[in-house]
Amino acid sequence: xxxxxxxxxxxxxxxxxxxxxxxxxxxxxxxxxxxxxxxxxxxxxxxxxxxxxxxxxxxxxxxxxxxxxxxxxxxxxxxxxxxxxxxxxxxxxxxxxxxxxxxxxxxxxxxxxxx
Amino acid sequence: xxxxxxxxxxxxxxxxxxxxxxxxxxxxxxxxxxxxxxxxxxxxxxxxxxxxxxxxxxxxxxxxxxxxxxxxxxxxxxxxxxxxxxxxxxxxxxxxxxxxxxxxxxxxxxxxxxx
Numbered sequence: 001x002x003x004x005x006x007x008x009x010x011x012x013x014x015x016x017x018x019x020x021x022x023x024x025x026x027x028x029x030x031x032x033x034x035x036x037x038x039x040x041x042x043x044x045x046x047x048x049x050x051x052x053x054x055x056x057x058x059x060x061x062x063x064x065x066x067x068x069x070x071x072x073x074x075x076x077x078x079x080x081x082x083x084x085x086x087x088x089x090x091x092x093x094x095x096x097x098x099x100x101x102x103x104x105x106x107x108x109x110x111x112x113x114x115x
Numbered sequence: 116x117x118x119x120x121x122x123x124x125x126x127x128x129x130x131x132x133x134x135x136x137x138x139x140x141x142x143x144x145x146x147x148x149x150x151x152x153x154x155x156x157x158x159x160x161x162x163x164x165x166x167x168x169x170x171x172x173x174x175x176x177x178x179x180x181x182x183x184x185x186x187x188x189x190x191x192x193x194x195x196x197x198x199x200x201x202x203x204x205x206x207x208x209x210x211x212x213x214x215x216x217x218x219x220x221x222x223x224x225x226x227x228x229x230x
Contacts, residue, residue, distance in 0.1 A: 004158070033217065042205060042222035043159075056217060091158060104218065106151075106158035 002026075004107035006092050012113045013082055021077040021110045025094030032075050033095075033104060034067060038088040046090075049075060050097075082114045117142045117208050121221035129229045134178075134193040136224050138206030141187065146208045148189040149218065150180055153203040162204070165189065176200065201228045 005024040013019050025032050034046040045059040049069045060066070064083075069075040079086055089111050093104040122137040140146055150162040163174025170182040176199075180191045189206060206221040 035220075043220040045217045045219070048217055059217075093159075103161070106160070108156070108158045 004092055004094050004105055006090075006107040006110050008110060009108065010111045010113075012115060015084060015114055016081055018078065018080045019082055019112065021079075021090050021112070023075045023077070023092030023094075023107060025073065025075070025092070026105055028096070029094035029105075030072060030097050031095045032069060033093040034075070034077050035091045035093065036061075036088045037091055037109070043091065046077070079112075082112075084114045087112055087114045117146065117210065117219050119206050119208050119219055119221035121204075121206050121224050123224055124222065125225045125227065127227040127229060128196050130198055131195050134191070134196045134200065134226065136191040136204050136206075136226065138180075138189045138191065138221060139187050140189060140206070140208045142208055142210070144210050146210065148180075148182060149207040149209075150174065150178070150189075150191050151205045151207060151220075153205065153223075155202070159205065162191070196226075196228050198228050198230070201226055 007022045031050050033048040035043040036046055037043050047054055047057050047060055047067050051072050052069050064080045067077045089109040091106055091109045093106045095104045118141045120139045128134055148165045151159040152162045153159045162178055163172050163180055165172050165182045173179045178193045180189050182189050203223050203225050205223045207218045209218045
């Protein structure tokens with residue numbers, strides 16, 4: 001596609017429910033990144049993929065968070081048993097390759113609200 | 116380890132005045148440095164980047180930044196502010212190696228423009 005797309009744009013869920021956030025990177029981009037932006041804070045790195053592999057999962061805050069990527073394209077970030085502190089905007093980005101991490105193109109984000 | 120510090124979470128200037136957003140970085144290896152801009156309800160957009168070569172880099176919308184190694188700074192400037200510049204600005208750093216995989220972002224500076 002023309003840019004990185006994310007769905008849903010907004011998600012409201014009850015505490016304890018599982019949610020799935022989707023990211024569709026720019027066509028041909030092999031590297032994909034997930035970030036979390038909490039109110040009043042900067043962007044917190046969560047995980048990145050090179051192809052379907054995730055060499056760096058160091059930013060995932062707990063084992064309730066997981067992500068996968070299939071076919072070297074779409075990625076899904078799953079949060080199990082959501083907590084109120086999970087409320088944030090989840091941003092996805094892609095770049096041509098890992099070595100071009102600085103040329104990241106961001107999607108509009110998914111705003112997650114846990115009630 | 117790398118980190119970025121943005122001085123001032125909120126900066127307000129008058130339309131037509133100089134814009135100066137401050138960023139200091141910490142890196143044990145040569146850095147790549149960036150400024151991203153985030154307009155309301157939109158994803159991040161790369162404003163400019165320093166990789167190698169000229170230390171004064173020019174970006175979109177009349178912004179520029181200067182890499183000063185001796186001061187470990189990468190401040191963002193624009194000679195004359197426009198109302199459309201109102202947004203959140205993020206300074207970021209990554210490693211200057213082929214294995215760079217993630218960008219470390221600052222906490223952001225919200226720029227407001229007074230008529």
